[in-house]
Amino acid sequence: MPPRDGFTVAHFLTVTDVDRSARFYERVFGGRILTRGNNIGAPAFIQLANTWLILYFGGGPTPDKPAVTLGVPDPDVVSSFMNIRVADIQACYELWRSRGAEFLTEPVDKPGETCCYIRDPDGHLIEVGQSKPGVAYG
């Protein structure tokens, strides 16, 4: 990151306080803060497992998206979210709680997976899920 060829997929989050969010993703998940950004347009970059988080404030339309406003989320009406697939959900639930993550519930058993959700400091939903043994993709 940035890629030298092809492309690399990251996840952008609109946040209220870039530093607070960067520290949250560092402390809870062990993300590596690559840059803290600044107030004149540079976002923070955090490397986290196989992806990167890009964090910045909201704001009104820009020339490259003339109708779009970026803002922090409505926490209870959600369209897209970061989905963390884990090998051991009980271990992650306990470790991440001990580091200050707020879970909506304990891990819940569902068809095909066991699942729970974290709220980040701005209310962004984060899914934490462990697939049942025998589930494979591809």
Place this chain on the structure above:
Amino acid sequence: MSEVHVAQKTYKMPPVEGITIAHFLTVTDVERSLQFYAKVFGGRILSKGDSDGAPGYLQIANTWLIVNVGGGPTPDKPTVTLSVPPDPNKVSSFMNVRVADIQACYAEWRKHGAEFITEPKPKYGETRCYIRDPDGYIIEVGQSNPDITYG
């Protein structure tokens, strides 16, 4: 087993140790969205999902997209409703595709059917533009200026 390699490490889906991060999208039509991401970005469809609730899975570059239809609260998120973007012009998070050659991506992905909001425009430290996916999600496409490094 589906896997990607990032910074000398291997990430599997589902992971056999540690964590692997994916991006979930609530969509109107699982098949339509899978076809869009496969066609435009060359993603690899791993699972088409089913009407019993299994989501579609697609591997794309270093990550995975998980797509499913929306719905009301579930026991593990008792107050949350999942829906396609209620207002495509009010956005709080999005997939951000960082590219090595934005003009090439702009031309190729348009050819594959991507609808860009504008052509690439120079912004602070980068050149970027946005795609709308079939449900109205914005996807940022950005190329950092040559002198920019992270970490």
